Amino acid sequence: MSNLENISSLLTENGFSHHGFTELTKPLSIDKYSEWIDKNYYGNMEYLKDHLPIKENPKQISSTLNSAIVITQKYFPNPKPHGLFQHLNIAEYAKNYDYHHWLKKELSELTQKLQELYPSEEFLCYTDSGPILERDLAYRAGLGWIGKNSCLIDKKEGSLFFIAEILTSLKFSISISPSPDHCGKCNLCVEACPTDALLGDKTMDATKCISYLTIENKKPANKKLRSQIGDLMFGCDICQTVCPWNQKIIKSELITNPTKKTTKQETTEELRQILTSSNSQLSKKIKLTPLNRAGAKGLKKNALVVAANIKAKDLASEIRPYTQHETLSELAEWALSEIENS
Ligand code: B12
Ligand code: SF4
Ligand code: SF4
Known part of the structure; x- marks a missing residue:
């Protein structure tokens, strides 16, 4: 061999x-x-x-x-x-x-x-x-x-x-033929991206990507992007989910393992947990997960955006203290006005 x-x-x-x-x-x-x-x-x-x-x-x-x-x-x-x-x-x-x-x-x-x-x-x-x-x-x-x-x-x-x-350091005698491009005329991912982050040339403007905005960027996104984030709390799979090459896999998984639809009340409760936990409580909870990359502060930032976008009126009293927050005050004011004007 x-x-x-x-x-x-x-x-x-x-x-x-x-x-x-x-x-x-x-x-x-x-x-x-x-x-x-x-x-x-x-x-x-x-x-x-x-x-x-x-x-x-x-x-x-x-x-x-x-x-x-x-x-x-x-x-x-x-x-x-x-x-x-x-x-x-x-x-x-x-x-x-x-x-x-x-x-x-x-x-x-x-x-x-x-x-x-x-x-x-x-x-x-x-x-x-x-x-x-x-x-x-x-x-x-x-x-x-x-x-x-x-x-x-x-x-x-x-x-x-x-x-x-x-x-x-091993040397192999390799003759690999690279995989042909199977995107063809399909453009579903580019069209589905909520923030127009995909540039059409197989790259993206990462500063517009929701994955960047909710994981890597510690600062709140600008107001236009905030509403485009929708209910995405951490990372984004939209441009992969719409892809026909994943659809086959996703559909077969859903047949064997159907997922229960989540209610607005259940989402609100989890946002409440995040907004009312101390940074150290939250950090301990997420320590071994990818959520740790955003950290407790990043999750709170994301929770404010999602709360505003799903118009979680029930969270107004949990959001209000953040209007005094060192770095999230402007975001919290915006979230409150989005919720109150809905
Ligand atoms: C920075 C980074 C990000 C940034 C920027 C992503 C981007 N597309 O540029 C952000 C935070 C947005 C991100 C998001 C995600 N990421 Co990321 N990310 C990285 C990281 C650390 C560097 C990527 C990078 O250099 N980006 C700059 C761009 C210019 O480079 P690139 O994405 O590699 O793109 C190259 C190709 O498109 C290529 N290209 C274009 N045309 C052609 C043609 C040919 C022939 C070839 C060969 C190449 C080529 O040129 C580009 C530059 O070289 C890599 C890990 C790594 N060390 O590579 C993981 C990585 C790319 N991410 C990964 C994952 C899983 C994700 C997410 C799915 C996570 C999520 N659900 O939120 C999303 C996917 C978003 C998306 N559509 O790309 C996986 C991707 C696996 C895969 N199947 O492709 C990687 C490889 C991590 C890993 N080890 O598994 N990510
Ligand atoms: S991960 Fe989401 S925001 Fe980023 S390019 Fe894909 S669809 Fe757009
Ligand atoms: S959705 Fe998939 S197949 Fe269609 S263009 Fe995008 S990456 Fe290619």
């Missing part, structure tokens, strides 16, 4: 059947990335700008690295659900415990097995944790195409998965 066949069987045995291999070369889309940075589409995610030189030349991570073993891990149906805030609109990936912990742990175990098989070689694992252009890497490994929603999509797997990789 060749190294490649050996590793491929190990990955499949460990549950990573959708995997691929590629050389660790300059990403195909690095010019696109650089243009994207120049246009300031990254908002306040400064690390994306800082990472440009390493992303361009991944061997800067370690000069002995030659290849990447790339895997995907589905987050829908949820493999590691935490069960918090089941009546709020939270992106599917974030309904699981934080993948930076559990997926990284699974990868580290795999890396250890590889290290035992090849003791003189180097192995480093990442998932969303290194200066690596992961969609480009996965594309080069033959794991899917880049859709107009900018996600990596596979015909069978859809796009509701994480990407992770093990960089290695």
Whole structure:
């Protein structure tokens, strides 16, 4: 068996059947990335700008690295659900415990097995944790195409998965034919995006993306964007949910596991919990989940926006104290006026 066949069987045995291999070369889309940075589409995610030189030349991570073993891990149906805030609109990936912990742990175990098989070689694992252009890497490994929603999509797997990789000094004889583009004339994701964040060229203006606004951006969004956020509490799946390549998967899951429709009262109760908890109570609760990225303050900011958009009149007395808040006072005033004028 060749190294490649050996590793491929190990990955499949460990549950990573959708995997691929590629050389660790300059990403195909690095010019696109650089243009994207120049246009300031990254908002306040400064690390994306800082990472440009390493992303361009991944061997800067370690000069002995030659290849990447790339895997995907589905987050829908949820493999590691935490069960918090089941009546709020939270992106599917974030309904699981934080993948930076559990997926990284699974990868580290795999890396250890590889290290035992090849003791003189180097192995480093990442998932969303290194200066690596992961969609480009996965594309080069033959794991899917880049859709107009900018996600990596596979015909069978859809796009509701994480990407992770093990960089290695091993050299493989690889001849991968990249996945053809199956978007065709479809434009559903671009049309469905509530904030017009998708640019139509397989990239986005992240400063308009609800995922950025509810997770990464610590400041309240401008008033126009606030109302476009609707009831999205954390992250956004709209441009993936409308995608025909995910629709097949979502529909079959709904048949086997029908979800109960949430009521406005249930949503209001969970928003109330967030608005009335102390930061430390809330931080403790969300610590091991992706919600921790926004933090307690970020969740409160998002709760004010959702409360205003769903016109939660019952929450006026919970919102009022925030009109005295250090950073959320203007947002709270806006939320109250939205609710009172509805
Ligand atoms: C910053 C970031 C974000 C930002 C910006 C996203 C964006 N589209 O630019 C925000 C906060 C908005 C975000 C949102 C989400 N993210 Co995010 N994010 C990242 C991160 C850390 C960097 C991505 C980046 O560099 N963006 C800048 C743009 C310009 O780069 P890009 O998205 O990689 O896009 C490239 C391709 O589109 C490519 N391209 C365009 N045309 C072509 C053609 C060819 C042939 C090729 C090869 C490439 C190519 O060029 C672009 C630049 O190189 C990556 C992890 C990583 N290290 O890569 C995760 C990552 C992209 N995110 C991920 C996820 C899951 C999400 C969300 C679904 C979470 C959610 N539900 O809210 C959403 C999806 C929104 C969307 N439609 O993209 C996954 C994507 C998995 C997948 N199947 O694609 C990643 C890979 C994390 C992971 N390890 O699993 N994210
Ligand atoms: S994640 Fe939501 S806001 Fe962001 S591009 Fe997709 S549809 Fe638009
Ligand atoms: S919705 Fe249509 S255009 Fe958008 S990524 Fe899916 S197939 Fe491509």
